[in-house]
Amino acid sequence: MESLDLTLFGLAIFLFAGWCFNWFLHVLAILYGKWKLHRPTPAVPPENLPGISVLKPLVGVDPHLFENLESFFTLKYPAFELLFCIQDEMDGALMVVKSLCQKYPNVDAKLFLGGKKVGVNPKINNMSIGYEAAKYDLIMISDSGLKMAPDTLLDMALTLTDKVGLVHQMPYACSRKGIASHLEKVYFGSQHAKMYLCADVFRINCTTGMSCLMRKNVVEEAGGLKEFGQYLAEDFFLGQAFLDRGWRVKITSHPAMQNSGMYSISQHHNRLVRWMKLRTAMLPLTMFLEPISQCMVMGAMVSWAVTYLFDWSPLMFFLGHVLVWFLLDYLQIKVIENKPLPFSKFEYIVCWFLNELSYLALIVQSHIDSTISWRGKKFRLRWGGYVEEIHTKQTV
Incomplete structure (x- = not known):
């Protein structure tokens, strides 16, 4: 007792x-x-900022896709490229990307079709060709359902200091109509x-893999992007790969604004x-x-x-x-x-x-x-x- x-x-x-x-x-x-969160982004001379390759894996079209993708064409950052990855050439997202490329001809944007089978993760398969073609040393993975503020990429680049290897955005949501949108926000x-x-x-x-900026050389040390194709939660294992190699993983001050049109x-x-x-x-x-x-x-x-x-x-x-x-x-x-x-x-x-x-x-x-x-x-x-x-x- x-x-x-x-x-x-x-x-x-x-x-x-x-x-x-x-x-x-x-x-x-x-x-x-x-x-x-929501810190003002300081002004930085363009020559002090590294180039960034933005990978955008796309599957299908939702009512907000044009708006979401357009927010990346209007980013206030001196040196970046947009790498749109589409698995199926019949995907409706292809026409959305082409129309935006015509609207913003001065933006460095490329389109990659077909993907490459490197594992079971369809997102990794979709991005693989774009990842291999990236010309900058910093890689950003960004989902199609995100709407980006013009200075968010700059904020993420400034968060990537000498000791930080990966920067990601804390998930949040844009304001939309109805109880489902309110529930997501809560x-x-x-x-x-x-x-x-x-x-x-x-x-x-x-x-979180919906929006993260990382050093490509560290990903290559871990076996390249294909190494993470064996997982569905590739974002967790990417983050762990950086931590295991002594790098810090940080969130940026701008939350990731999810803006899917189908919710x-x-x-x-x-x-x-x-x-x-x-x-x-x-x-x-x-x-x-x-x-x-x-x-x-x-x-x-x-x-x-x-x-x-x-x-x-x-x-x-x-x-x-x-x-x-x-x-x-x-x-x-x-x-x-x-x-x-x-x-x-x-x-x-x-x-x-x-x-x-x-x-x-x-x-x-x-x-x-x-x-x-x-x-x-x-x-x-x-x-x-x-x-x-x-x-x-x-x-x-």
Whole structure:
């Protein structure tokens, strides 16, 4: 009986300490975000800036593709090239790229068709020819759904100091219409931003492949871009390759503004499930840490702990816990947005609760099936982040 009491006491202390540490991370993310993000970009003589090759892997057309790609043609940077990579010559994105090349003839833009099979990752296969043809020593990988501010590339180049080998943007989202857009902003501006900002402080690998600038010579040391074609989460392994070689990985002050023209709550949830599956395969410990790091689960567990330790009311503690978490998330998303939020406080409340309550169900869903659907293909996920493509039999 005494050993049971000691075990319960130890568990309660552990949970309460973890809860206190969580609040430290919340406050740290808000303060660091306020200091790090949306800094004014200083003026730099053009001759002091390195050339950058921007790889743009494209698949299909969405309503915002022209707008997103045009933002790269209008970048305020002295020396860069745009390398558009399209797998299928019948892809509608081809006409969008050609029209922009005609509109901006002075921009150094090239088109690469067909890709090159170097692994199972279709994005890496798509970019391989463009990567090999890049003329600059700095490579940027940028997804088609991003809209770029004119000075973002300059900001990323200035973040790439002597000790930094890879710079990436913290994911966020442009303002669009409807509850699905608001939900994306709440997710990327709260729990996701907290993870990214704290990871940057503690130098934990949290690289995002949707927008990252890196030194090509380091990628070549690691085996070249083709080396990462065996993973779906190539961004994580690219970041780890830099860390393993003594380079730092940093986020830039401009968030990555996702601006897909095709979005919905179900698409957002499917994306989160895919990311959860990849995290679990690469870092199995997240299978246990991710659920208990959520607001509702942590609140329920620590409510028991404080009742055991201090005889506090579990219901009142739980409600206070949720309220403070809710308010800190609101402060954080205001820091990330850096201007008035594009939705009302009521819409924020609805999206916050929808995000928190659905996330646990998505975690469960991610553990039910190890297959991943991405870019029109299916993959079977293996431990360590390795994948194999699932080829379906065709019947006639």
